[in-house]
Amino acid sequence: MKRFRFTLLAVCLVLLLLGAHDIRLLLRNPAPLTISLADLERRGAPRDWLRIRDARLDLLEAISTSGTIELEAFLVPLKTVRGQQPVRVMVETRDPAVMELLRTYYFKLDSERERQEFLAKNRDAFFPQREVTGMLVGNLIATANRDKLLGLAKQVGMDVSEDVIFISEDKTPPKWRGVFFALIGLAGLIKILWPRREPSRNTTG
Incomplete structure (x- = not known):
């Protein structure tokens, strides 16, 4: 008893x-704090709920979080300019437009030539610049999830900072x-x- x-x-x-x-x-x-990507990289995250502006998504370096053909979400680097290394901020997204674009690029095209042609026609879509709003991953409750995402990025050979900031898009x-x-x-x-x-x-x- x-x-x-x-x-x-x-x-x-x-x-x-x-x-x-x-x-x-x-x-x-109480509301998402608006911050530029450059300030976020330099100062760190001042709050848990952020609206990140001046961010460019690099979808060619996106990683499937499921690791299987059944796509659940993608982990996407946020950059101020293309080719920026190391990656300091990444967003976990389930945006339908992003999911469909990457599903087509990786699974619906039969050859490398078709992928290159598709990329050439949709280059702006693979490097979109837009605001990203979401919650910081890595607080007391989500530390294990943050470690999992960091391990996933390193596993595929991505040049990622040890203190990389993870954002879960659209989470409130x-x-x-x-x-x-x-x-x-x-x-x-x-x-x-x-x-x-x-x-x-x-x-x-």
């Missing part, structure tokens, strides 16, 4: 930790999840630490 209570106590504390993290994240990021701070976790964790703690006492029975005859 005591082991069961300790397990519940641990679960409640974890929920409180997760809830506090999400609430703090939301309070620190959770609005209600933190409050829900905190309330559930707090309710559980109250239940465990202040259990309801059973009324005493009168044993006199």
Whole structure:
């Protein structure tokens, strides 16, 4: 019974930790902070929710995060100019236009000649310049995911900085999840630490 209570106590504390993290994240990021790619590379990420301007996506260096033919997302370097090395900022994107372009380039063309012709006709699409909005990957909860993405980039031989910044495009701070976790964790703690006492029975005859 005591082991069961300790397990519940641990679960409640974890929920409180997760809830506090999400609430703090939301309070620190009421709206995305606009920053240029050059400033982000030089100063680092001042907030978790960013709108990055003056960014050029290098889709020819994009990496599939799934590692299989079933494409889920791509990890794309962001650069101020083409050919910039090492890569200091990367975005994890599920943009349908990007997904379809890379799916066609890698899987729907039968020869290298066809790929080169397709690239020549769509060169601007492979190096688009646009704003990128999303959440920073690498906080307390997502550190393991950041390490996985960094390992993936190095595995394919990309020249990537050790302190590379990863952005998950279109991701936003959770609005209600933190409050829900905190309330559930707090309710559980109250239940465990202040259990309801059973009324005493009168044993006199």
